[in-house]
Amino acid sequence: MxxxxxxxxxxxxxxxxxxxxxxxxxxxxxxxxxxxxxxxxxxxxxxxxxxxxxxxxxxxxxxxxxxxxxxxxxxxxxxxxxxxxxxxxxxxxxxxxxxxxxxxxxxxxxxxxxxxTGHPGTEITGVAGTPVWHQLTTLDLAKVLDFYVQVFGWQTEVAGDTDEFRYSTAVFDGEPLIGVMDGTAFMSAGEPSNWFFFLGADDVDKTQRLIVDNGGAVVRAAEDTPYGRLASVTDPTGAGFNLSSLT
Structure with missing residues (x-):
C-alpha cells in the first residue's frame, strides 16, 4: 500500500x-x-x-x-x-x-x-480516467479540520482565507492530496459536508460532451481556474463527480 x-x-x-x-x-x-x-x-x-x-x-x-x-x-x-x-x-x-x-x-x-489486506486500493492516479484530487466541502471549516486532524493526524496548510475563498489542504509527505473548502457562500443552511473527487481528463470539454451524449448531465460547465480546467457532472443515475484537466 x-x-x-x-x-x-x-x-x-x-x-x-x-x-x-x-x-x-x-x-x-x-x-x-x-x-x-x-x-x-x-x-x-x-x-x-x-x-x-x-x-x-x-x-x-x-x-x-x-x-x-x-x-x-x-x-x-x-x-x-x-x-x-x-x-x-x-x-x-x-x-x-x-x-x-x-x-x-x-x-x-x-x-x-x-x-x-489483499486489496491495496487505487493503483494509478494522475492520468485520464483516474482520481487526481479529493475535496471535502463544509459549512464548518474549523470544526471539520479539527476532527480530521484528531482522527487521522492530517497536516494542514491554509491555501486561502478570504470570504470569497477559504480553503485548506491536507498534506502527506510534502504533497497536498485533499482540499477542504468553506462552502458557506453556496451551501444551504444545515446541509451536511460532502466528499467528492475529480477524475482526470485529457480534454475536459470533450469529456463533458461525452458525458451528456451518454446520458449524464452537467452541473457546472467547464471553466478555467487557477487549478486547471474543471467541471461538475453526474452519471445517468445522478451520482455526482468532477472533471479536472491534467495540466
Missing part, C-alpha cells in the same frame, strides 16, 4: 443500475471491469491500464464514496466517535481484501475507512 495513512485510497460507486454505470464509465473513461463474483455481492472493480481505480456495486441510492487509508479500522472508528463523529453500522471484513467501515464526521460528511 503506497497511499499514505489518512489519505484517500479508494472510491466506489453505489448505483441503482450497475449495467448502465458500466456502459457509461467504460465509454466515457475507457474503464475496463472485473466482476468479483457472488461471494462479494457482485462487486465490480474498474481498471485503467489494467490497474484498479474504482469499485461499482448495486445499491438503491446513487452516490460515490471515498475511503481513507487506515492501518486499523477499529482503532480509527473509536477515534471517530471520541472526536464527535459517528459510525455507520460498524466495521466489517471483506474476505481476502481488507476491513472497512463507513463513518460520519461531526458535520455529516460521510467517508469510508479502508484497512487493506
Amino acid at each position: 503506497t497511499t499514505p495513512l489518512g489519505a484517500p485510497c479508494w472510491i466506489d460507486l453505489a448505483t441503482s443500475d450497475l449495467e448502465v454505470a458500466r456502459r457509461f464509465y467504460g465509454t466515457v473513461f475507457g474503464w475496463t471491469f472485473d466482476d468479483a463474483g457472488p461471494e462479494y455481492g457482485g462487486y465490480v472493480t474498474a481498471h485503467v491500464d489494467g490497474k484498479p481505480v474504482a469499485g461499482l456495486m448495486a445499491h438503491p441510492i446513487d452516490r460515490w464514496n471515498t475511503y481513507l487509508h487506515t492501518a486499523d479500522v477499529d482503532a480509527t472508528l473509536a477515534r471517530v466517535i471520541a472526536a464527535g463523529g459517528t459510525g455507520c453500522g460498524g466495521a466489517m471484513d471483506i474476505p481476502a481484501k481488507g476491513r472497512m467501515a463507513m463513518v460520519s464526521d461531526p458535520s455529516g460528511g460521510v467517508v469510508g475507512l479502508w484497512q487493506p
Whole structure:
C-alpha cells in the first residue's frame, strides 16, 4: 500500500443500475471491469491500464464514496466517535481484501475507512480516467479540520482565507492530496459536508460532451481556474463527480 495513512485510497460507486454505470464509465473513461463474483455481492472493480481505480456495486441510492487509508479500522472508528463523529453500522471484513467501515464526521460528511489486506486500493492516479484530487466541502471549516486532524493526524496548510475563498489542504509527505473548502457562500443552511473527487481528463470539454451524449448531465460547465480546467457532472443515475484537466 503506497497511499499514505489518512489519505484517500479508494472510491466506489453505489448505483441503482450497475449495467448502465458500466456502459457509461467504460465509454466515457475507457474503464475496463472485473466482476468479483457472488461471494462479494457482485462487486465490480474498474481498471485503467489494467490497474484498479474504482469499485461499482448495486445499491438503491446513487452516490460515490471515498475511503481513507487506515492501518486499523477499529482503532480509527473509536477515534471517530471520541472526536464527535459517528459510525455507520460498524466495521466489517471483506474476505481476502481488507476491513472497512463507513463513518460520519461531526458535520455529516460521510467517508469510508479502508484497512487493506489483499486489496491495496487505487493503483494509478494522475492520468485520464483516474482520481487526481479529493475535496471535502463544509459549512464548518474549523470544526471539520479539527476532527480530521484528531482522527487521522492530517497536516494542514491554509491555501486561502478570504470570504470569497477559504480553503485548506491536507498534506502527506510534502504533497497536498485533499482540499477542504468553506462552502458557506453556496451551501444551504444545515446541509451536511460532502466528499467528492475529480477524475482526470485529457480534454475536459470533450469529456463533458461525452458525458451528456451518454446520458449524464452537467452541473457546472467547464471553466478555467487557477487549478486547471474543471467541471461538475453526474452519471445517468445522478451520482455526482468532477472533471479536472491534467495540466
